[in-house]
Amino acid sequence: MKINLNFEFPEGIDMEYKKAKNSIPDSLWETYSAFANTTGGVIILGVDEKAKPPIQGVQNAQKMYDDLLNQFNNPQKISCNLISDNDISILRTKEEKNLIIINVREAPYQSKPVYLKNDIRQTYIRLGEGDRLATPAQLKYLITISQNDIDSEILPNFDIDDLNPKTLIKYQKLLAKQDSKYEDINFEEMLISIGAYKKDRNGDGSYKLTTGGLLFFGRYNSIVDRFPHFQLDYFEKDSSLNSRWIDRVSTGDASFPELNIFEFFTIVLEKLFATTKDSFALDENQTRMPFKKDIEESLREALVNSLMHAYYDSDFPIKISAFPDYYEFYNPGNMRVTVEEFIKGNTSSIRNPTIATFLRRIGISEKAGSGGPKIFDTATKYQLMLPEIFSDFRSTTLRIWKVDIEHNLNKLQEPDKSILKFIMKNGSIKTQQIKEELGLKGQEYSYRNALDRLISSEYIERKGKGRGTLYILKQSSQEQYYLMKQFLKDIEDRISRK
Template sequence: MTKNKNLRSKSLKEDSQTEFKSSFNDAAIESLSAFANTKGGRVIIGINDTGQPIKGFSIGNETVQKWLNDIKNKTQPAIIPDANTFHLDGIEIVELTISEFPIKPIAFRGRYYKRVNNSNHILSPTQISDLTLQSLQLSWDSYPAYGKTINELDWQLVEKFIERVNSAGRFQLLTDVKSSLEKLKLINNEQITNAAWLLFGKGNIGYNIHLGRFKTPTLIIDDKMFNGALFQVVDEIINYLIAHIKVAFEINGISAQRTEIFEYPPPAVREIVLLSLIHRDYRSPIDIQIKIFDNSISFFNPGKLMGDLTTKDLERNNYRAYTRNKLIAEAFYLTGEIEKYGSGFLRIRKEISIYPTMKLTVEEIPNGLNVMLSYTNQKVNTQIPKAGKTVGETVGETVGETVGETVGENLKGNSALILSYLRNNPYSTREELAKKTKLSIRGVEYQLTKLRKANIIKRIGSTKTGFWKVLD
């Protein structure tokens, strides 16, 4: 214990890392355990809730040592805070300080707490499990998928995954599929992990994604459910969403070529879908729910934000990200589906910035996280980011009956149309692009060559297994 110089009462206040106690008791130990499970903090003994010292409060020769022993005996793993004495307005008080503990969670009398604002909240079983896994640098998806065998994996899907990883160039895998999965820690000998089952399992993997087109919250126009391997259902989900959102067509009067303008930017929609699949809490029986309304799309994802991350943090560009399912996240990163950990919401905001009336809303609700893209019904001016040299063409177009967006486009006609398809599906083949654009194969090749020469797209990997990367 150390002695410190005098303090003034007005210099102290309670907050997320400071609490006042008029005397030492179990409530003080509870707060110290909550601080240890969060960002650390201090409990000041001998002052009231307003920061005024308690008259008549005194500290004996062995008092503080007895307090420290009590704290040690009632917490597990045992914590021992630093103790300092102060003179506050002439009265001696004690400050007990604890740092964030490296091994969490800390229990007080068999219960676990965390600090939220200026109060202690008891942790749920799921939160206790999350803290334990984070302390051990593990995630749920790295544990064995009990009851599942290596023969229940879709090996054709695994081979496709390996091709995409090698084409993306972020990591090189062997052609032997089993060795490749062992290298990525997706299987251990003959035992597959939860991640391997979720990514490549045959048939119904046991987790549903519900999608629906709603006219009102109770009137469903169309609905669909997916429950297959994650590596496969991503494109199926995106295709459903693209088929149910409005699209405007800009027709060039001279060449009669058309440009598609989507109601929502497909890259942002894809990013939210990937975030939902990657960060879902697969211990929860609740399903992912995606609802398309006339002016909004909502994505409900079971599992709240990890660690001390808040929805306000997601509005910043430098927020500290936590990954609930590390192996699943790594798999999508290696295939080039996601750029880097913790950049998802940054990229979403960047994509919707060209839609001035569009709003991104992220909120924690009971049992999970809800992400919504919405817009208002008004005329707007939208500037699409430059790709190569700007043509400077202004397109006046209306999407459906609600969105009237004037687009400052730098590409026109089939070039812009092909670019929009490549943003949505980088693995599009020339044949697929020809079918969508109504062009010949030769016409598609001409447009792709033009985009490559303008340094707008780049081919990654071989003609057979590679993909198109749209350059910023």
């Protein structure tokens, strides 16, 4: 197979070029570790970006290919092999040079950190286009996320006096609504029953507080004794560009001196609900749909998701923001499932299962893995802009829109607005249609500039060349996946009706 490597994809977070003309470079293993510990990437051997020409090729490509497979399977070289035959390929360029392409997948969280030479200190992460030795904090994060039930850790020096009694009273009332047996038991019995207190089987056998119990029910000062950077923030703003806020909830503020996870959740959920407005929407039977209720359920699921999946040892806060057009839920800690798995549902890998249990016991969170589908299904039900998910090495951000794409049309000038409306209605547009159906014949300078603006703003993208060129709505990978999911669901429904 021959390819034309023209450097459309420069080195970056997921792309790395290496010379490797006569041998496998030592730096390859650092990049492998870095890619495996972050979000994966591609390594291309046989390219030197500083040389002219940059494509140098590799000598005896088949031997290097075999050597690579052997070394990837050597536990003295790397702690975890993610590479199979299908992940390495030899490609021939038009310059008659051989290149070796290595596709490195992100390691499963259970296998992190991926390190070199049996030395965990040789753990690398990818930052920009460089490989960096993990700092002690980053290494701790990788080790921590490789474990399950991290919020069930027993705390030997904490007890019930470190918990907020007002929180316990409020929680017990909600718990008793789900099961009347909790009406008359004491706090310690309740905490043991729900998993906030656990028996120290490796110590004196007494029941002790768990990290999840401390975070969820604790007094603020007690929480920061264990989690010194514990910070929960909520902001309501009239613009994402405005640093000033309309409303705020923040740990450590005089107005909220004893914020723990449960107190933050109940206060912020009420404030989020207050920012929603009902909208008159009819279903196919002309029956009014519960817009406000559905949006509130999405917001509740998103808030629960942030609190259950946060990495509380991080230096970064959990931050919930409400803007006029959208909501943003940020938590430290990357997603432990793929975006596709989050959208599809039924796949759950919770970073803090003890905290998740506390919420489920009072009917707040439904079955594991149901939040993602509910959030996306609500958006498509009311034809809102689809939610956006951004997840990297250290954090996850979920953005939920409360407007449809036409809302943004008011910000556009003409003929940009007319072109985008046509594409939204018909799926695509050609140059001939712009001239004839939009009445822009003879105005080539105007509509060419409009297309360029829409492309650069990532509203649309160009497909094809010449007369066959189409302009279509630009879709993210998650939007494409969700639309495919809906398409497959429609097929299943049709088959089931036959």
